[in-house]
Amino acid sequence: MSFLDSQFQHLVPYVPGEQTRTKVIKLNTNENPYDPPxxxxxxxxxxxxxxxxxxxxxxxxxxxxxxxxxxxxxxxxxxxxxxxxxxxxxxxxxxxxxxxxxxxxxxxxxxxxxxxxxxxxxxxxxxxxxxxxxxxxxxxxxxxxxxxxxxxxxxxxxxxxxxxxxxxxxxxxxxxxxxxxxxxxxxxxxxxxxxxxxxxxxxxxxxxxxxxxxxxxxxxxxxxxxxxxxxxxxxxxxxxxxxxxxxxxxxAQDYVDECTNKIIATREWTQQELQKLGFETTKSQTNFVFCQHPRVAGETIFKQLKAQNILVRWFSNPRIANYVRISIGTQAEMETLLQAIKEIEGVDL
Missing domain, CATH: 3.40.640.10 (Type I PLP-dependent aspartate aminotransferase-like (Major domain))
Structure with a gap:
């Protein structure tokens, strides 16, 4: 039995990105990869x-x-x-x-x-x-x-x-x-x-x-x-x-600016490397990359990366279902990501 007011029974709540205590490379919720000051x-x-x-x-x-x-x-x-x-x-x-x-x-x-x-x-x-x-x-x-x-x-x-x-x-x-x-x-x-x-x-x-x-x-x-x-x-x-x-x-503005500049530089490098692998990317001005591959479905990329303990975000919205959103981690994390993507069947090598 539900006691919730009938006007709220139909609500579809927001779905946050997956949080986990398991040791993973977490690139799914657009968090800052660097420690606070x-x-x-x-x-x-x-x-x-x-x-x-x-x-x-x-x-x-x-x-x-x-x-x-x-x-x-x-x-x-x-x-x-x-x-x-x-x-x-x-x-x-x-x-x-x-x-x-x-x-x-x-x-x-x-x-x-x-x-x-x-x-x-x-x-x-x-x-x-x-x-x-x-x-x-x-x-x-x-x-x-x-x-x-x-x-x-x-x-x-x-x-x-x-x-x-x-x-x-x-x-x-x-x-x-x-x-x-x-x-x-x-x-x-x-x-x-x-x-x-x-x-x-x-x-x-x-x-x-x-x-x-x-x-x-x-x-x-x-x-x-x-x-x-x-x-x-x-x-x-x-x-x-x-x-x-x-x-x-x-x-601690100097430290904040330093980390922000590193994220921007890593974002640009990541986009270029993804494009070399056949991905199409938007011109991101954020701390994430939004990309799709012409031959590999977004859901497939999401699932295969998760199987390798790398979390990215995939949305089921039909207009963007072929895309994945990848938060920018450290340079080392993004290098690991790129290596994992290269192992996905159908990605250009």
Whole structure:
């Protein structure tokens, strides 16, 4: 017998990438392959001694340096328990006129729109998997991941700004989970475009996927409204250890940049090596590669790599069922991956 409210009986929850304690090469959830900065680890140890007290609901110890990092005012920054919580509040409270997003993108958009019974319009990507903003007509809130996932493709900031200018009364949410691996951030343009809100995360370039820390950057009015929802739900959603780690991460920018540059270099090398093996790859601007082989099915590649203890991500969506998404690991991990792919029957040698 189910006691769940009937309006939620139909929900199809988000399916995360497989997590395992088995010794594998884990290239399926777009995590950072490098350890967090040492000062982050030390900060977590110190913060652990304060866990008998509530965390600071203002999150000022991260908001202030993050605002400085982005060269905005603190009142332009919101902090949440991962970018997923930030997105939750946005879908909950900012989409009265409906929402539009691509058919192939981050899976939580569809989950949240279903959860809140939103008037939703899913707009197919173009044949080349790109987003055409000209197709996003009407009054609904628009949310796009830029760069998009799992395709890895990005829209130039100037294009998004032009779209925002054409639709000044519509909210444009740009999910920048992967922007540190590209040149596509909208943050520098926000002062001239108050209807654009940028969402980001500490999970990718900042090594803190397990800490759960996300943010939004936008106009003072948008941030005030987000805080209204947060403080009506759970003011303490960002715990003390995560706050300490986030602050320490911002103090270790040189290390973050060093690791980000290594990931970008390894991404470019991996794409070139895959192309030598007959793969077609998108022009990824993220910390993963999205690729397909003309003669070997994506599911086959996924399963054969898993049999060799290498995890990548495969999606059953018919439009991209021939693709696999491969997170960028260390150079050594990617070399092992390439050797394993060479052993798959049908791959060009």
């Amino acid at each position: 040492q000062r982050v680890i030390e900060a977590a140890k110190v913060a652990a001694t304060t866990l008998s007290r509530y965390s600071d609901p203002t999150c000022h110890q991260v908001i202030e340096p993050l605002a400085q990092h982005f060269q905005v005012a603190p009142e332009n920054v919101f902090l949440g328990n991962g970018s997923d919580e930030v997105l939750f509040f946005l879908f909950q409270g900012f989409m009265e006129k409906g929402v539009q997003f691509p058919d192939i993108t981050y899976g939580f958009y569809e989950v949240y729109s279903d959860l809140f019974h939103l008037n939703t319009q899913v707009i197919p990507l173009k044949e080349d998997l790109s987003i055409d903003l000209a197709e996003y007509t009407g009054d609904a809130t628009v949310i796009i991941a830029n760069p998009n996932a799992p395709t890895g493709l990005a829209i130039a900031p100037e294009v998004i700004c032009a779209f925002a200018e054409q639709h000044p009364h519509r909210l444009i949410i740009v999910d920048e989970a992967y922007s540190d691996f590209s040149e596509a951030s909208l943050v520098p343009y926000l002062d001239k475009h108050p209807n654009i809100l940028v969402v980001g995360t500490f999970s990718k370039s900042r090594h803190l996927a397990g800490a759960r820390l996300g943010y939004a950057v936008g106009s003072k009015e948008l941030i005030e409204d987000l805080n209204k929802l947060k403080f009506s739900h759970n003011p303490y959603s960002v715990n003390a250890m995560t706050l300490a780690c986030g602050e320490a991460s911002l103090q």
